[in-house]
Amino acid sequence: MNLVPLAVLLVWMANNIRVTLLNKAAFVKVDFNYPFALTCVHMACNTLGAKTYQLIRNRRASPAVSPARQNTLPMNHNSNPTQKYSKNQWVSILGFSIIFSLNIAVGNLSLRFVSVNFNQVMRSLVPAITLCWGLLVQGKQFSKNRRLSVVVVVCGVACACYGDMTFDTLGFVVTLCCVILAAAKVVASGEILTGDLKMDPVDLLSQMAPLALLQCSALSFMSGEVSSITSRWQNELSPAANPEPLVVVFASGLLSFTLNMSSLYANKLTSPLTLCIAANVKQVLMIAASTLL
Numbered sequence: 001m002n003l004v005p006l007a008v009l010l011v012w013m014a015n016n017i018r019v020t021l022l023n024k025a026a027f028v029k030v031d032f033n034y035p036f037a038l039t040c041v042h043m044a045c046n047t048l049g050a051k052t053y054q055l056i057r058n059r060r061a062s063p064a065v066s067p068a069r070q071n072t073l074p075m076n077h078n079s080n081p082t083q084k085y086s087k088n089q090w091v092s093i094l095g096f097s098i099i100f101s102l103n104i105a106v107g108n109l110s111l112r113f114v115s116v117n118f119n120q121v122m123r124s125l126v127p128a129i130t131l132c133w134g135l136l137v138q139g140k141q142f143s144k145n146r147r148l149s150v151v152v153v154v155c156g157v158a159c160a161c162y163g164d165m166t167f168d169t170l171g172f173v174v175t176l177c178c179v180i181l182a183a184a185k186v187v188a189s190g191e192i193l194t195g196d197l198k199m200d201p202v203d204l205l206s207q208m209a210p211l212a213l214l215q216c217s218a219l220s221f222m223s224g225e226v227s228s229i230t231s232r233w234q235n236e237l238s239p240a241a242n243p244e245p246l247v248v249v250f251a252s253g254l255l256s257f258t259l260n261m262s263s264l265y266a267n268k269l270t271s272p273l274t275l276c277i278a279a280n281v282k283q284v285l286m287i288a289a290s291t292l293l
Contacts, residue, residue: 035108043213045253101212113171201264
């Protein structure tokens, strides 16, 4: 029995719970109500983490090459990663980066308007959306037991949260968008990791995260978050005034790197639907943790 996919799923679930709680703490406990800026920190940490991992991996895999041998090496040796993909492939990576950044940004935004429990209940619908997409658009076939498991888990998460949900109309709409984007992200990443591109998860993250960082930075500027952070920096948000906000924000950013790495590897080793069903197991654990906290 191959235990690697199970181990990756468990790591992903643990990281997902911690990042969700830290994001909620950033908004509620330390008053860092800037979802786009928080996503920028996430993407910066993901970019740095992925590039560092690539550098270490390449140094271990490729011994030093003397200048005399350099001209005899294949053209793709130590080539720039940006030269490996065609224009259409770069369009796919760019499109995924937009879905990826919007998924995180809208997900963080939803935590400003709804309780963690309601957020998790809504997210439990992601497997159902993924299942419908696979059936209607991709033409995939799923067993009767797998379809039934999706219904059972969705209903189970909803029952676990009955009577303990806080939301308004705006929060519901934002969270619904978050759910749709989450399903789109899982499907798109599955196609990129196992389809024609067959990209390595680290390489995908290293190419996608900088693009998502630029996109979220623009959203942060346009929404007025940057000016608000600047006005509050000296008296409230700087490490000298209060180190807690930056500690929470950067802890969330660092854990988001391990979360995204484990998410992409789990998607590659299993399937988008399996990852979504595992996510619903995480929802139950998340509900229990948020209730206790």
